[in-house]
Amino acid sequence: MLGNFSYKNATKLYFGDDSLKYLNDELPKYGKTVQLIYGGGSVKRNGIYDAVVDILKSNGKNIVEDGGVMPNPTADKLREGVQIARENKVDLLLAMGGGSCCDYAKAVSVSVNCDDDPWEKYYIRFEEPDCELIPVACILTMAGTGSEMNAGSVITNHDQKLKIGHVFGEEVMPKFSILNPKFTMSLPKRQMVAGIYDIFNHICEQYFSGEDDNTSDYIAEALMKSVIHSSLIAVENPEDYEARSNIMWTATWALNTLIACGKETDWMVHMLGQAVGAITDATHGMTLAAVSLPYYKMIMPYGLPKFVRFATEVWGVDPNGKTDEQIACDGLAAMEAWMKQIGVTMNITDLGADESMIEAIADATIILDGGYKQLTRDDVVTVLKASL
């Protein structure tokens, strides 16, 4: 059944190979000083940085540089970004990159006018913002996280060995996001594939919950089928604009709250993956891939009807003459074959983890209760060992 819920998502999206020009339409709505947030410099190599700076300058903006955002943005970097924003009284936080930059921009947004330490306030105590926000906008160069149209923000604290996400309220969502599929084409293939698995898992986390079928489940299946279809084209030819554009658009709708409407959600693969990430600093999408199958095999008996539906509707498994368990197992086998075909990392050993880290990863794993089985700490250890 569709439970009760509210929905609002006011992010304006500009999508397409000409979308950067609409930055000219948006900039006049904001003040003069723009904090330009980006990562390790790939945007400088591929020309996106120069193109954006040109538009900012032609709109008379003061640019405050804030580069060097890491793939897993840290609490220390967040404090630095907040300081930059305060010292320069910035009017707009413009993230140029993937989900890391956008997540980081949101974390800065809620922290600039707040006296508390942002890591403690938002990622440990999970408080909500009670201060004026700085508007966030995003120029996306990697498809995967959905951060361009949601209020999620994941920050890592290496000292504390924690990687934690906070989903803020709708007021923290980007005001606008520019989605140009061509900007994602300069990514290394491994990053593209990690993003594709991130998308797929976002959908799974919302799909594998609840006992009833509802419209959200149908939409979830549609998004899964679309990303599976396009991923197989994109791994063969990363320059295929049609595939890359569908992947980008699927990523946005996989995690902008729509398919969670009226549902419980799971998110344990993310909790496990983020704990792996906190210990190994591995790529987010790959950490999810590495723990997914052991986790889904463990919970399958507790949500069998949905795993049967997943098998037949998403993977086209023929149910004739099979038990429900066989159908469900065939679905996970099809998913495993697809994962290997696109080339995701299938175990945490390949991400730098080993048996000696299992306890630390288990310690860093937050256990949630929305999925088909409430895990114990022993279950977490079992999944992690099966993921080695």
Add this chain to the structure above:
Amino acid sequence: MLGNFSYKNATKLYFGDDSLKYLNDELPKYGKTVQLIYGGGSVKRNGIYDAVVDILKSNGKNIVEDGGVMPNPTADKLREGVQIARENKVDLLLAMGGGSCCDYAKAVSVSVNCDDDPWEKYYIRFEEPDCELIPVACILTMAGTGSEMNAGSVITNHDQKLKIGHVFGEEVMPKFSILNPKFTMSLPKRQMVAGIYDIFNHICEQYFSGEDDNTSDYIAEALMKSVIHSSLIAVENPEDYEARSNIMWTATWALNTLIACGKETDWMVHMLGQAVGAITDATHGMTLAAVSLPYYKMIMPYGLPKFVRFATEVWGVDPNGKTDEQIACDGLAAMEAWMKQIGVTMNITDLGADESMIEAIADATIILDGGYKQLTRDDVVTVLKASL
């Protein structure tokens, strides 16, 4: 291929059997005078009117009555509503009813501060609003039109025998809408079924266009499958909350611009159906149903791959051993069987049309060019005659 597009939809939705209470959260954001828009009085019989008035009064609002909005709101009624809004300097247009009331509220919104005649300006000359808008909100009592989360507004002019829709910009969308599936349960079954077909056809109008498959097509198929599934439950038991809630939620997403993103769209069934409605004043959803199959049979050869996909993905047609034409025909046959099962009107004769009206209906049909076949006026007559 996903073409270039922009997307923004900022309507806040409250969904569920407790959603009316959130009117208390929204009302303080608006001024003191509320124009309460409703239809023929069913909201008075089923208690919704009293519940809403109580909330308005407890929030200190002045209520300006604007009842009597007809199923096909007229240009004359629109002029009357504009006059009411002007004389009372209203701050919020609160529509309580189905798509007719919400469409009408949007038409009033764009016209209050405009000197031109609204019918001429918006529905004949298709101009855009260049004046201050009055905010619109909706308490939905019928699922179908999607008007609760879009900027569309259809108005009928009986003198001119025209029924014309204008899709305004995102600023005309309702600020908030309250969607309580229980409010739809007091509808006569025929109205429920007409709404279900309206939903289905909205999806078809966006699905049957373009040569390439993309994420929007996958989502469209998901919405079709969900509404088909729930419709069969709801016609057996209109009190089934799960089915009615899924139908309501599907209606919203079938026509809030999402599944048109990056696509051409068709809308010829709506043009034909609206022309039938302009001449007969028949229920909107039924006019669409009555002309759909003759239209789709005519265009099928021009969009055969999509009709094949429709057959296999939406209706589960087994393609083995069949030509593409056979598969596509089997899909339309499955659709026809479903239409008869839920009980929509299958021809325009049953809506009060006869052969003598065909020329007048054809005259009132606006021919669009986004579909698989650009119709001629002779084609329109052929479809209408086949619909008798």
